[in-house]
Amino acid sequence: MHHDQMFRTERTLPFSPQTVYNAFASAEVLATWWGPGGFTNEFETFEFQVGGRWIFVMVGPDGARYPNQSVFTALEPGLRVVIRHDCEPFFTLSVQFTAAHDGTHVLWEQVFDDVQVARAVRVRVGPANEQNLDRLTRTLERVTP
Numbered sequence: 001m002h003h004d005q006m007f008r009t010e011r012t013l014p015f016s017p018q019t020v021y022n023a024f025a026s027a028e029v030l031a032t033w034w035g036p037g038g039f040t041n042e043f044e045t046f047e048f049q050v051g052g053r054w055i056f057v058m059v060g061p062d063g064a065r066y067p068n069q070s071v072f073t074a075l076e077p078g079l080r081v082v083i084r085h086d087c088e089p090f091f092t093l094s095v096q097f098t099a100a101h102d103g104t105h106v107l108w109e110q111v112f113d114d115v116q117v118a119r120a121v122r123v124r125v126g127p128a129n130e131q132n133l134d135r136l137t138r139t140l141e142r143v144t145p
Helices: 017-025 027-033 115-143
Strands: 006-013 040-046 053-059 065-076 080-085 091-100 103-112
Touching: 006 115, 017 027, 017 091, 017 103, 017 115, 027 040, 027 115, 103 115
Parallel strands: none
Antiparallel strands: 006 103, 040 053, 053 065, 065 080, 080 091, 091 103
């Protein structure tokens, strides 16, 4: 793998590893925070199990529609979620949750299959992944007792 193919984002969130994992496991919660700022989601299929499909449309702030299909390739409650994005652009997203004294350290690693595609989207992916974690944090602040 070429270093240009990987995008890595990490931060500590003030929630338990299981709480962060659960934000992926619930279609209703996931739909509220998935994607960059301003995007919404329309889920068609959400099978949160290893080998399960996740088919949805991300709707941009301008109304543009972006069909997505993925497969959950690894799920370890409170530890990690691995998602294979099974349409253009092809990538694997691994999200690891590690207990920290002040919550959960989240390590978000996205590896694109094609280095040229990764280089082409680099300017958008890094900020979009940060926005995704911002949205996750705000959602968990609202839904966590």
